[in-house]
Amino acid sequence: MDAQSPRCNNTKEGGAGFAVIIVPVLLSLSTVVVVFFILWSLYCRRPGRQSLVKIVYNAGHGSISIDAVSGTRLRVQGPLDTWQMPADCTLEALESMQMGHYGNIYKSQLRRGCVTTAVLVKTLQGSNSQATAEEFAAWAQFHAVVCRHENLVRMLFCQTQKLPMYLVLEASSPGNLLHFLWTLRQNDVEKPSQLEHFSERSVYLVAKQVSAGLDYLFSEHGLYHGDVAARNMLIGSGLSVKVSGLGMAFEARQMGKVAKPWVSKVPMKWQAPERIMQLPLTDRSDVWSFGILLYELITLGSPPYPDMEPMEVFPQLQKSHRMRRPESCGRPLYDLMKYCWMWNFKDRPYFSSIIKLLDSYVYLADTKILCADDKMDITEYKKAAGFLSSF
Structure with a gap:
């Protein structure tokens, strides 16, 4: 019995020493991983890393495109979350109508599943400054709050939290x-x-x-x-x-x-x-x-x-x-x-x-x-x- 006691004590002392080495190493590695992901996130948000979205459509006389930097999160205030364009909606067959105050206005078809609806799309073009983006978002907020009457043109959806920014409004025909x-x-x-x-x-x-x-x-x-x-x-x-x-x-x-x-x-x-x-x-x-x-x-x-x-x-x-x-x-x-x-x-x-x-x-x-x-x-x-x- 006396001969076995020293071996047990040595094992406990070795385990304690091993823990003293491993714990700091794990903490250091976790810190490195966190810092790495933070730096990677910042790197991906640099302008040079943003992807360019091109909305291409046929207007009956050739293809036209709208270029805009996508994925950029904008510091836009206002409760517009519920108005953002749903992921299952697409805009099809855009046809340029005229130039509006903020950018081009298009006729389009809003498709959601098997249902299509005639709409107008008002876009923000020509300036991607924060001030212009906030003003355009306020324009969307105006539609969301004020234009809630059957005899005012109503907004169906908008995209104001990333570029390209646009409003989708109900259309009338003629x-x-x-x-x-x-x-x-x-x-x-x-x-x-x-x-x-x-x-x-x-x-x-x-x-x-x-x-x-x-x-x-x-x-x-x-x-x-x-x-x-x-x-x-x-x-x-x-x-x-x-x-x-x-x-x-x-x-x-x-x-x-x-x-x-x-x-x-x-x-x-x-x-x-x-x-x-x-x-x-x-x-x-x-x-x-x-x-x-x-x-x-x-x-x-x-x-x-x-x-x-x-x-x-x-x-x-x-x-x-x-x-x-x-x-x-x-x-x-x-x-x-x-x-x-x-x-x-x-x-x-x-x-x-x-x-x-x-x-x-x-x-x-x-x-x-x-x-x-x-x-x-x-x-x-x-x-x-x-x-x-x-x-």
């Missing part, structure tokens, strides 16, 4: 209301069956939806549109209408005011007197412009004050001149136009009152199809309307 009105002048253009019978009663139905969208914008969010016109409305099947062109409402919500570049884009013939005089705007400045929209609707897209140059309009308004009642315009509709064109904004109706008036008058509206004698010449229209650039 689309632009002004262009649709012009097609009604053309007998040789095929029109959707549910839209071809466009009458004075149709004007009431369209106008009521626009009023509802603008009333919601002000009553729920304290915002005015700033550019109410047929060119900023979208028309869809069954005469469904969506208010679009909300850039000034977005800026007013973000900054508390609208910058001059936005204001200068609105042609004078659509502006209320207080706006021309650079006085504070109100929701009833939109009401004045809504009266001009009624004129556009009943004349199938004619420019307002067709016999005047833009700079001649304001002096005539000061003399109480108002546009004459258009042909095919009933007395109740014309009375509503003049109500919207009261000089003092306090004398104009609220949109909530306009909705009630439209409901009351619609049964008096003519159901005869509206027509115009000639096609619209775009160049002449832009000149008469006072546009300085394309729209």
Whole structure:
């Protein structure tokens, strides 16, 4: 027994010594591994290691592509997680439409499984600065919070947490209301069956939806549109209408005011007197412009004050001149136009009152199809309307 005791003691002492060596080595190795992964993560995030995503699509006349650095996480604030583009959704058949404030706007088809939906895609292009990315994300946030009414263009999804950044908005067909009105002048253009019978009663139905969208914008969010016109409305099947062109409402919500570049884009013939005089705007400045929209609707897209140059309009308004009642315009509709064109904004109706008036008058509206004698010449229209650039 005495002979075995020393061997047991030696084993215990050796094990203890072995542990003293192994534990520090393991700790050192774990530290090295952690540091390695941290450095590798930083290395992979360097600009030189970012992958370039190319969205390629066929627009019917060759392939077009949008290049953007992907995988870059952006420091964008706001509860937009639930709005991010799902992994099982894809955008197909993108077709370039026009250049928007932040970048190109495309028509597209949103595919999710076996279901496809017509959409508009608004992209951020030309600048990848943090400030621009945050502003674009705020634009998405505006759609998520404000545009929650059936008569405002609504956002379906967005991608704001990595590049390329874009918004996916619901689309309407035929689309632009002004262009649709012009097609009604053309007998040789095929029109959707549910839209071809466009009458004075149709004007009431369209106008009521626009009023509802603008009333919601002000009553729920304290915002005015700033550019109410047929060119900023979208028309869809069954005469469904969506208010679009909300850039000034977005800026007013973000900054508390609208910058001059936005204001200068609105042609004078659509502006209320207080706006021309650079006085504070109100929701009833939109009401004045809504009266001009009624004129556009009943004349199938004619420019307002067709016999005047833009700079001649304001002096005539000061003399109480108002546009004459258009042909095919009933007395109740014309009375509503003049109500919207009261000089003092306090004398104009609220949109909530306009909705009630439209409901009351619609049964008096003519159901005869509206027509115009000639096609619209775009160049002449832009000149008469006072546009300085394309729209």
